[in-house]
Amino acid sequence: MHTIVVPLDGSELSAQVLPYVRMLAPLLDAHVHLLRVVPETLPGGSESWAQVLIAVYGIPESEAVRRDQHDAVMEELHQQAQAYLDAQAQTLRSAGIEVTSEVRTGSPAEIIVEVAAAHMPGALIAMATHGYSGLRRWALGSVADKVIHATDAPVLLVRGQAQPVVQPPRRILTPLDGSGLSRQALPLASEIARAAHAELILLRAVVPMIEAYIGAPVLGRPLVENSETLNALHEYALDELKAEAASLRAEAPRVLTRAIIGYPAEVIIDEAREMDIDLIVMATHGYSGLRRWALGSVADKVLHATTTPLILVRASE
DSSP states (O other): OOEEEEEOOSSHHHHTTHHHHHHHHHHHTOEEEEEEEEOSBOTTSSOBHHHHHHHHHOSOSSHHHHHHHHHHHHHHHHHHHHHHHHHHHHHHHTTTOOEEEEEEESOHHHHHHHHHHHTOSSEEEEEEEOOOOHHHHHHHOOHHHHHHTTOSSOEEEEEOOSSOOOOOOSEEEEEEOSSHHHHTTHHHHHHHHHHHTOEEEEEEEEOOOHHHHHTOOSTTOOHHHHHHHHHHHHHHHHHHHHHHHHHHTTTOSOEEEEEEESOHHHHHHHHHHHTTOSEEEEEEOOOOHHHHHHHOOHHHHHHTTOOSOEEEEEOOO
16 A cells, blocks of 8 residues: 655645645555654744744743753644644545644654655655745755655655645656656556546657757758658657557556657646646656756756646656
8 A cells, every 4th residue: 555645834835735635545545644844943044942932031040941941832833733734634534545644843854755764665745836946946945855856755746726626637647768767657657547547648758959950951961861860760759659558558558659859848848738637757867966957857847847746756777
C-alpha cells in the first residue's frame, strides 16, 4: 500500500492539496499521513520562540524559568497543530480514507523528507506550491523546492488556486526522452491511469537542430536535407513510443503516443494545456546547486510554468 505524506502548515494554500489527496488515495489504495511541522524559529526570521518570550515578559530570573516558558509555548503550539490535523483527518476519514497524523518540531523541509523516508518504499509526498519564479522565488524560499531536491520519494505538486474542482484524471501525460531515466516515471503513471480508467499519453519532444529552426543550411547542405533528417527523427521517436505503449497496455489499456517537434519544456507545457491534461507524471534527475543550473532542468521549467498538477519521480542513475 502507498502512503501519501501530506505536509500542512495551517494556511489555505497548503490545504488546497487535500482535494487531490482525497481523489488519489482510493486510486492508489493509499493511507494518508498528515504532517504539521512547528518550526523552532519564527517564519520569516531567525528569532526563536524563547527570544520572543524574553521580549514580551522580560529576562526571566533563571534559565530554568525561561526553558519552562519556552516549553509551555511549544506545547500550546503542538496542541493547536494537532487539533488542526485532527479536523482535516476527520474530513478525509468521512470519505473512507485511512488517516494518521503527527506534529513535529524542526526545519519543515528536513522533517518532510525524513518522514517520507520512514514510509519508503511506496511513499508519495503531496504539497501545494505558490509557484513563484525568478528572484521572488529565491528571496522567499520554497519548502517545496527544498523537498523536491532532497527526497527520493515522488512528489505531487499542485499550484495553489481558488476552490479547485478535482475529479479523477481523464488524461495523464508522461514525457519520455528515450532514456531509461525518463521511463522510471512509467510505473506510477500507469498505476494511476489503470485505477482511474484514464488515458495515458506518452509524449516525446523531438528537438530541432538549431540550423533547421532558424532556416539556415548546415555546412552548405540544402535545407530540404535538414527537413528530411528532422522528419526521420520524428518517425523514429514515434516508433519508439509505440513500442513502449504496446508494452504498457497490459497495465494501462488506454495508451496513446505523441511525438512533437520542439523543445522539451515548451512541448510539455503546450501539450498539457492544449490536450486538457489532468496530471503530468515525469521523472527528474533531481540535481541541485550549480550542477542543476549548469545542466538546466526540464522538470523545473515545467513546474514553474504549468498549472497542471505534476508528480515528479526522482530517477536513480
